[in-house]
Amino acid sequence: MIYTVTFNPALDYTVFLDKMESGKVNRAKKEALFFGGKGINVSVMLKTLGMDTTALGFAAGFTGRALEQGIKSQGVRTDLIFLPEGNTRINVKVKHGEETEINGQGPDITEEAVKELYHKLDTVKEGDTLVLSGSIPGSMPSDTYEKIMRRVSGKGIRTVIDAEGKLLLNVVKYHPFLIKPNHHELGEMFGTVCRTEEEIREYALKLQEMGAENVLVSMAGEGAFLLADTGESFRMGTPQGKTVNSVGAGDSMVAGFLTGYLRTGQYEEALRLGTAAGSATAFSEGLAEKEKIYSLLRTLSE
16 A cells, blocks of 8 residues: 655635636636645556555545545545644736736644654554655644654555655755755755756755655756666656646656556666656646546657
């Protein structure tokens, strides 16, 4: 089983406009509602690719119930912890040539709720995969990632971390199976800018030396780079297409990589499917459909 954890999920309300004028009434030409949060995105994409997954995390209020039902309607198992107060946040994304986002704050996560999450994580078994992604809400201890990684360490659980800066650096000592910074985040962790593949390789190796097993670096339109625990490195370009969506592409890459690896045991195949899934979502208004992913995969395999 692949478990994902989303600390602060959201309903993403996306509005498409021909233009936007500040201080005036703007009317949408189209609108859509997505059930979001990085871990939830990973779970939805895993299910799209035919993998079993359970989404863990916190929800609250009527928006939390809508989120839960929405995830379940996509075939994803949920085991959310409902908080006693507040509502799951709504993020508003306005698209009118460029993209403007207004992200909600979300409910306070109580100490009791955090303890309940730890109890759920204690049921994750050897051979399972646990994906931790995204930021830590202000109402939770800043070392939550470390506490979780320490709790599951040594149990034979495959862990995946997709987080920025210190959140990532502080947990590589627990030997996560996979970490996925983008090339900007990779440079920022070491106080530099990664402009070339050689620089990306250099700093990915540093993360490996600090404890990470596999380092997957997404490079936006330039594709992705993988430094594997075998000592091998792999580079994958991106298929042709028009980018229309920046939300969920990295999460789709994580889901595609895991699917490819768990099915084949081959890192190059994992990178290829991860790249196809991430690109397909970037070329879609929401998370990509299976047909689009495998259509792009065929172009990467030629």
